[in-house]
Amino acid sequence: MAETRVYMDLSRLCLTTFTSGIQRVAKEIVLRLLREPSISLTLLADLPTHTAWRVLPQEAFIRYYTEKEGSPYGTGKPQIIRPEDIPTDAVFFDIDSAWNMPMHRCWLFPKLKERGVTIVSHLYDLIPVTEPQYFHSMTMRQFLSWTTAVLQYADRVICNAEATKAALHTLCDQLELAPPPCTVIPLGADFAKKAADTGKLDTVLFEKLTPQRYLLMVGTVEPRKNHKLLLDAVEPLAARGIKVVFAGRLGWNMDGFAKEISKHPKNGSDLFFVQGPSDATVQALYQNALAVAFPTKNEGFGLPIVEAFCNGTPVLASDIPVLREVGGDMADYFDNTSVDSLLEAVDRLLADPEAYQKKRAAIAAYRPRTWDAAAADMAAALRKAGSIRGTVPADLRVTQMVVLTARNDDLLRTLPYLDACMPFIERMLVCCPERNIAALKEAWHGRIRLSFFTDEQLLDGAELPKDHSTRNFFLRCLMMRRAPLDDVFIMTDDDYRPLMPVTQEVFLKNGRYQAYYCYDLRKWRGTQGDYTSFDRCMFRTRDLMTEHRMPALMYASHQPQIIDRRLFLEMLDAFPGVETTGADEWGTYFNYCIAKHPEMFAAERFVTTGWPGSISDWPLWCQPKALLFENFYDVLYADGKIFAGMSSEYNADTFAAESAEKQRRWIAELGKQSAAAAQMRTYAEMLRDSTGRLPEFLLTMQDGQPVFSVPELLYLPAGAVTRMPFSADPAVCQTEIRYSISDDRGNRIVQERTLVPEAVAPGVPPELVFPMPPYPFCGILSLTCGEITANCAVSCVE
Amino acid sequence: MKTYTDDALARTIYQLAAQRMQAAGKQMPCSEAVFSVMTGAAPDGVSYRQIGHLENADFLEAAYMLLLGRPLDEPSRKTWQSSLSLPKQALQTLVLKTIMQSGEYQKSRIPLTDCPFPLFEGEQKNLLISSQALPERLVRIYQKMPRFMQKLAKKAAGKE
Numbered sequence: 013m014a015e016t017r018v019y020m021d022l023s024r025l026c027l028t029t030f031t032s033g034i035q036r037v038a039k040e041i042v043l044r045l046l047r048e049p050s051i052s053l054t055l056l057a058d059l060p061t062h063t064a065w066r067v068l069p070q071e072a073f074i075r076y077y078t079e080k081e082g083s084p085y086g087t088g089k090p091q092i093i094r095p096e097d098i099p100t101d102a103v104f105f106d107i108d109s110a111w112n113m114p115m116h117r118c119w120l121f122p123k124l125k126e127r128g129v130t131i132v133s134h135l136y137d138l139i140p141v142t143e144p145q146y147f148h149s150m151t152m153r154q155f156l157s158w159t160t161a162v163l164q165y166a167d168r169v170i171c172n173a174e175a176t177k178a179a180l181h182t183l184c185d186q187l188e189l190a191p192p193p194c195t196v197i198p199l200g201a202d203f204a205k206k207a208a209d210t211g212k213l214d215t216v217l218f219e220k221l222t223p224q225r226y227l228l229m230v231g232t233v234e235p236r237k238n239h240k241l242l243l244d245a246v247e248p249l250a251a252r253g254i255k256v257v258f259a260g261r262l263g264w265n266m267d268g269f270a271k272e273i274s275k276h277p278k279n280g281s282d283l284f285f286v287q288g289p290s291d292a293t294v295q296a297l298y299q300n301a302l303a304v305a306f307p308t309k310n311e312g313f314g315l316p317i318v319e320a321f322c323n324g325t326p327v328l329a330s331d332i333p334v335l336r337e338v339g340g341d342m343a344d345y346f347d348n349t350s351v352d353s354l355l356e357a358v359d360r361l362l363a364d365p366e367a368y369q370k371k372r373a374a375i376a377a378y379r380p381r382t383w384d385a386a387a388a389d390m391a392a393a394l395r396k397a398g399s400i401r402g403t404v405p406a407d408l409r410v411t412q413m414v415v416l417t418a419r420n421d422d423l424l425r426t427l428p429y430l431d432a433c434m435p436f437i438e439r440m441l442v443c444c445p446e447r448n449i450a451a452l453k454e455a456w457h458g459r460i461r462l463s464f465f466t467d468e469q470l471l472d473g474a475e476l477p478k479d480h481s482t483r484n485f486f487l488r489c490l491m492m493r494r495a496p497l498d499d500v501f502i503m504t505d506d507d508y509r510p511l512m513p514v515t516q517e518v519f520l521k522n523g524r525y526q527a528y529y530c531y532d533l534r535k536w537r538g539t540q541g542d543y544t545s546f547d548r549c550m551f552r553t554r555d556l557m558t559e560h561r562m563p564a565l566m567y568a569s570h571q572p573q574i575i576d577r578r579l580f581l582e583m584l585d586a587f588p589g590v591e592t593t594g595a596d597e598w599g600t601y602f603n604y605c606i607a608k609h610p611e612m613f614a615a616e617r618f619v620t621t622g623w624p625g626s627i628s629d630w631p632l633w634c635q636p637k638a639l640l641f642e643n644f645y646d647v648l649y650a651d652g653k654i655f656a657g658m659s660s661e662y663n664a665d666t667f668a669a670e671s672a673e674k675q676r677r678w679i680a681e682l683g684k685q686s687a688a689a690a691q692m693r694t695y696a697e698m699l700r701d702s703t704g705r706l707p708e709f710l711l712t713m714q715d716g717q718p719v720f721s722v723p724e725l726l727y728l729p730a731g732a733v734t735r736m737p738f739s740a741d742p743a744v745c746q747t748e749i750r751y752s753i754s755d756d757r758g759n760r761i762v763q764e765r766t767l768v769p770e771a772v773a774p775g776v777p778p779e780l781v782f783p784m785p786p787y788p789f790c791g792i793l794s795l796t797c798g799e800i801t802a803n804c805a806v807s808c809v810e
Numbered sequence: 811m812k813t814y815t816d817d818a819l820a821r822t823i824y825q826l827a828a829q830r831m832q833a834a835g836k837q838m839p840c841s842e843a844v845f846s847v848m849t850g851a852a853p854d855g856v857s858y859r860q861i862g863h864l865e866n867a868d869f870l871e872a873a874y875m876l877l878l879g880r881p882l883d884e885p886s887r888k889t890w891q892s893s894l895s896l897p898k899q900a901l902q903t904l905v906l907k908t909i910m911q912s913g914e915y916q917k918s919r920i921p922l923t924d925c926p927f928p929l930f931e932g933e934q935k936n937l938l939i940s941s942q943a944l945p946e947r948l949v950r951i952y953q954k955m956p957r958f959m960q961k962l963a964k965k966a967a968g969k970e
Contacts, residue, residue, distance in 0.1 A: 062853035114853050114879070118816055144827045149839030149881055156827055157849040160820040187822055188812040561815060696921075712927050721928040739858075739926045777924065 015052040016398035017102040018045070019093075021065060021115070023058035024108045026084045034109045034136060037199060039077050041107055044387030046070055051391050056093060057085065062114040066090035095123040096634055100614035101522055103398045107134040111151075111158030118157055121165035126563025127615035128524075128606050132397045133166040135194075137312030138179045139236065146236035146309070148264050163187070167610075168397045169194045170390065172313040175334035195393045198338075200383030201318040214293045217257075217284060221300065226255040227328070227358070228301035230294065231316055233270075234263035238307040238330070238348055243272065243283075245351045250282040254358060256305075259286045259297055298323035303361060306330060307348045314338040321378040326371050328357045342375055403611045404523045410516055410574065411438040412501040413460070416487055418467075420448050423506040424455050426644070428662035431458040433510035437502065439463060443470055443491055465495045481549030482594040489591035492580045504572040507644040511621070511671040514640055519574035521614070527602040528573060530618040531566035531633045533557065537735060537776055551773050553599040556587070562607040567598035569618035570643040576612075579605055621674060622648065627681040628733055628783065631689065635682055639675045654681060688729030691809065695727040708737040709780060711744050711769075711797060718744045720795055720802030730810045731786035735779040738767060745770040747797050751780055753806055755791040761808075784808050820849040839881060844871045851876050858925040866894045866901045877909050877920050903927060 020042065025035045045051050055073055056065035072086035098104060104124050110117055110133070121131055140147045140155035147155070162169065163184070169192045171177045177194045184191035227249065233239050239258060246256050262270055273285045286293065298304070304320035306329040317339045320327045329335040330348035339345070344360065347353035361368050413430065417423050423442065430437060439461045442452065446466040456462055470490050477483045491497070502519060519526050533554035538547030550566060557564040567573065583604040584590065590600060605613050618636050622643030649655045654677050658670050696707055710721035718741070728734050738749070746768065753762035762782060769778040782793075785808070793804040814822065824845045828838045840848075847860050856876040864872055870890055874882040882890075893901055906922065907929050909915050 116849070116851065116853055118820070118849050119852055122816070141823060141827055142830060143834070144831050144838075145834035145836045152827070153840060153845060153848060153875075153881075156823050156845065157820060160816060160823055160849060163823075164814070164816055164819055183826075186826060187814075187819070189814070189819075190811050561813065708923060710926060710928055737923060739924050741926055 015050060016395045017052045017054070017099060018394050018398070019054045019056060019098050019102055019104050020107060021056045021058070021104075021110065021113065022068065022084075022108050023056070023065075023113050023115075024110075026057045026068070037136075038108045040200060040383040041387050041390055043074065043077060044384060045391060045394075046074065048387070048391045050395055054093075058113060058115055059092065064092050064094045065115075067093055095120055096127070096617075098124060098127075098129050100128040100616060101398070101524065103130045103132055103394055105132045105134070105394060111154040116157060117161035117165075121161045122563075125165045126565055126603070126606060127529075128610045128613055130167045130397050130610075131165055132168045132170060132394060133162045134170045135162065135176060135180060136172065137176055137310070138183060139310045139312070141183060142179060143236065143310055146234070159183075163189055163192070166192045168192060168393065170393055171196050172199050173334045173337050175332075175337055176312055178333070195389075195396075197386060197389040197393060198381055199313055199315065200386040201315060201322065201380035202382045212290050212292065213296060214286060214289065217286060217293070218296065218300075220281075220284070221255060221257070223300040224302045225253060226257050226301055227303055227305045228257050228259065228297050228325070229305050229307075230297070230319070231260045232263040233258065233260055233266045235265060236309050238309050239266075239269060241307040241348060241351060241354060242305055243269075243276070245354050246276065246278050246283045248351070248355055249358065250278055252355075252358065252362065254302060254362075255282045255284070257284045257286065257297060257301070259289045259294055261288060295323065298325050301325050303328045303344075303358075305354070306335065307346075307354065308332075308335075309348060311335060317343060318380050321375050322380055324372060324376045324378075326361065326368070326375060328354065328361075342371075342378065404520060404525060406523060408500060408520060409436070410498070410500050410502060410520060411436060412498040413437045413440045413504055413572070414443070414491070414495070414497060414501050414575075415440060415504050415506055416443045416484075416491065417506040418445055418448065419506055420444075420451050420455070422644075423452070425661060426506055426509050427456055427458055427460065429509040429667075430504075431460050432662070432664065432667070433513050435513075436516045441465060441495060441497065441501075443467065443487075443495060463496070465491070470494060477592065477594075479594055480545040481596065482592065485595060485597040485600075486591050488597045489584060492577055492584070497577050499578055500574065500576050502572050503575045505570070508570065508572050508620070509642045509644050511639055511642050511675060512668075518619070518640060519572070523612075524614040525574050525576065525605075525612055527567060527606065527613050527615050528569045528571055528618045528620075529565035529567050529602070529615055529634075530569040530623060530636075533564040533566050533599060534775070535633050536566060537630070537779060538773065543773060547773070549594055549596050550599070551775070552594050553596040553603075554775065556590070556593070556595050556600065557603050560587075560607075563603045563615075565599070565603060565606075565615060566596075567602040568596055569598075569620060570623040571618060571620035571641040573598060573602075575601070576605075579609065579612075582608075621678040626654075627678075627685055628731055628786075630733055631735070632682070632685060635686070639678055642674065654678070685732055688732035688734070691727065691729045692734060708739065709795070711738070711740040711747075711749065713741045713743050718747070718797050718800050720797070720800065722793075722795065722802050722804040725805045725807060726793060728782050728784050728806060728808045730784050730788050730808050733781060733783045735781050738769065738778045738780050740769040740778065744797065749795060749797050751793060751795045753782065753791055753793050755789045761785060761789065761791060817846055817850060821846055840871055840875075841868050844868050844875065847872045848875050855921045855923055857923050862902070862926075866896070866898065869898075869902055870894070870905055873905050873909055877906075877918065877922065878912075878914055879918050879920070899927060903929060 022038060022042065025038045028035045042055065045053050055068035055070065057068055059066055066085065067090065068084055069086035069088065072082055073084045075081050076084045124131055140152045141159055144152045169180065171180065171194055174196050177196050180194060181191050227242065229239060229242055231237060242256055249256060273279055273283065276283050298320060303326040304316065306314065306316055306327060308330050310332065311334050314335045317327050317329060317335060321342060327339055327343040329339050329343045329345055331345035336345065344357050346357040415423065437460055441463050443465045444467065446468055449464050452462060470487065474490065477486050533550055536550045536554065538544070538550065554564050580601055583601050586604060587600065606615055616637055617634050619638045620636060620641040620643050621639050622645055624630055625645050625648065646660060647653060649658060649660045655674060658674065659666060707723045707726065712719055712721065749767045750764050752760060752764040754760050765781065767778060767780060772778045788810045789808050791806045793806050795802045821842055824842050831838050843864055851860065861869055861872045861876065871882050874880060893904060896904070906925065910929065
């Protein structure tokens with residue numbers, strides 16, 4: 013059986029010094045899932061940035077939570093994982109109190125979802141939504157926000173009780189939302205027995221209590237638990253010879269309740285409040301109570317009922333569905349708004365001593381559900397959630413490659429690479445002008461068989477759009493409708509070259525099409541001030557995806573991609589007329605498919621060099637996952653360029669060695685960019701620590717005059733493009749800002765550039781762009797806005 | 811069945827909770843606008859664009875939530891009450907400056923970006939060596955030191 017990869021964020025559990033409530037559940041389940049062979053578990057804890065996690069070493073985690081030794085974080089250098097690093101075939105499972113975590117789920121879940129990661133959320137209850145008055149304002153706000161994320165993004169929800177599932181369905185009905193699939197898994201309750209002699213027995217208390225002549229209420233005192241009802245019943249209970257004992261911590265907003273007890277005339281005689289009782293006291297209280305009272309207004313599960321049964325004690329519980337579900341026939345129930353109803357339940361226990369003793373005997377035989385059973389059910393649910401993917405037939409063979417080109421030379425230089433490295437490709441459909449066909453037929457005699465579809469056949473009288481990107485999408489749409497394509501094929505360009513042997517698994521793995529992305533469209537800035545056709549196409553695609561509430565990754569990765577023609581046509585039907593809107597074909601197709609058919613697609617980081625053409629063209633949003641292809645540019649082979657001295661033609665004898673060298677050089681360049689980004693982060697953090705702000709530029713109006721506000725010293729990494737935020741007062745947004753950088757000898761290092769804040773594309777923040785040379789220098793950044801100028805010292809560092 | 815944007819769904823859930831609070835005779839602890847801002851916030855920084863449009867009272871509440879990670883407490887609410895009638899930018903400058911110069915903020919250090927008006931013009935150097943940039947505990951220890959030790963500590967820190 014294949015392992016299901018599961019990632020769990022346990023940030024709250026690791027922060028909590030005591031384990032009770034949710035953290036106790038998380039601990040018990042995780043310790044057992046770690047032993048489950050069908051689950052490969054990665055445990056995570058939040059980093060101070062709240063945008064990434066550290067991986068918790070499993071041995072350290074187990075030792076800490078079983079033997080109370082060391083720390084759950086371990087001692088070595090932590091492995092860091094960002095949301096983007098979670099594999100697309102993995103399950104992200106929240107069992108901890110995720111609503112309390114600084115890494116908000118409304119921020120995290122869309123990031124996981126747009127790449128196809130399965131999200132499973134454990135829902136303990138919905139009480140902060142249904143009865144918010146019982147919660148601290150912070151908890152309530154965080155919970156409402158978390159509920160939003162769960163309803164919007166979770167693929168499956170696990171509840172502990174049918175009542176919670178019903179509450180979820182009721183909420184979805186009210187919101188007119190389709191509820192997420194929900195599995196009910198009751199909690200375990202066979203907690204490791206605490207030694208009866210743990211802590212000191214409160215003998216003074218027991219001197220005042222008679223066995224089976226008091227009601228016990230255990231747990232943190234908080235409004236929702238409805239201690240008040242039992243307090244109101246103290247006098248009538250005293251009249252029956254029954255005392256009341258509250259045992260637990262005083263919770264949020266309950267100081268008034270503590271005062272009420274202390275002033276109560278029966279306090280110390282018929283009423284007792286034991287704050288922070290020892291385990292020995294709690295156990296003795298349980299065993300000697302007439303019954304445990306549980307007048308709670310609402311619960312997610314009701315573990316106190318199970319604990320009472322485990323101690324052989326009868327239970328009087330609120331008559332609410334979740335407690336009926338947990339207490340079954342063994343508990344007695346009362347109306348939690350009526351003291352009389354509680355008293356009637358007590359009277360029933362007192363009325364027939366023989367029946368009461370029989371009840372105790374029956375409860376003594378109670379055996380709680382085990383954590384092993386709960387964890388086994390949880391593992392099954394996770395396996396099920398993880399297996400909803402991979403529905404592309406396992407025996408599917410992809411043999412066709414398709415290219416749209418007008419450049420014979422480029423295609424003929426690329427074909428030998430494809431022929432040698434992609435043995436599963438048997439045929440290539442070339443969509444090209446009629447006039448190119450004869451020359452191609454004459455020149456190519458390789459293994460891959462070429463067939464042709466002419467531009468004339470493709471267009472069939474249709475007029476080509478003028479814009480380059482719009483034309484691309486338009487042509488590909490025609491191709492999908494008219495060309496003799498296989499249902500599934502590899503789409504490529506005439507200059508995408510493999511760097512090593514590539515198997516079909518690169519494109520179709522574990523029953524899922526691999527979709528290679530290279531950027532987040534929402535982060536794409538483009539060539540500010542002079543947007544290219546490509547930039548505008550990306551902005552349009554971003555807007556289209558946002559409008560339809562779909563993921564918005566950039567799939568223009570400049571490498572071959574696998575296409576399912578049927579899904580492409582389905583996408584066209586979903587967006588009528590999209591082929592003429594100038595959106596990006598792959599961005600539209602893959603984001604649509606990830607949203608609509610997540611079980612068939614996995615979004616993976618791109619695997620190509622040469623995109624961007626030069627590594628200093630723009631900062632990468634993510635680094636390539638591997639380097640399997642080269643987006644070929646002749647210019648990169650010129651003297652002084654990255655592939656200088658290497659052959660740009662296929663040569664079977666030198667191919668392997670040259671490919672390895674190309675990868676090595678490209679990785680070194682990527683490393684430089686990472687180092688530059690790290691330098692900028694350090695600089696930004698230094699500035700943030702001293703001023704609370706990141707390095708940025710402002711143009712404000714003061715006394716009717718524009719005034720610049722700039723950092724005193726700007727660090728810029730050599731050999732990289734750095735972008736700095738620029739904010740302008742609306743009054744000066746239309747003004748042109750000019751800026752340039754000169755070195756300390758007056759040589760112009762960055763030629764004058766312009767920025768008009770208002771002319772920046774919608775959704776893109778205005779920025780100053782600094783492409784720096786690959787050597788260090790000191791200089792001055794000059795900014796002008798009309799007659800206003802500002803200078804800033806620049807230190808360009810390696 | 812409906813489809814919602816994240817913000818629309820968050821606001822609808824907020825409204826449901828608000829109805830329940832009202833039925834229980836209570837009020838929501840923050841406005842819908844502040845809740846919406848909080849739900850849409852990134853965990854690693856606050857953009858002024860997210861909060862700049864808010865009315866003064868909401869801006870104050872949101873600034874506390876996003877920059878300090880906690881709701882506005884009652885004593886602070888009372889302190890700010892008289893400033894809420896200030897013009898928007900004046901209030902915003904005051905709130906942001908006060909928060910970001912507080913010892914509490916030095917712990918959260920959540921960066922603010924895109925603020926279109928300067929908060930610390932001419933004050934950056936002072937901030938670098940101000941006691942507020944140091945953990946409060948260190949400052950307390952420093953204050954209890956004999957004078958000669960304070961001098962040594964300053965020298966070690968390169969401040970003298």
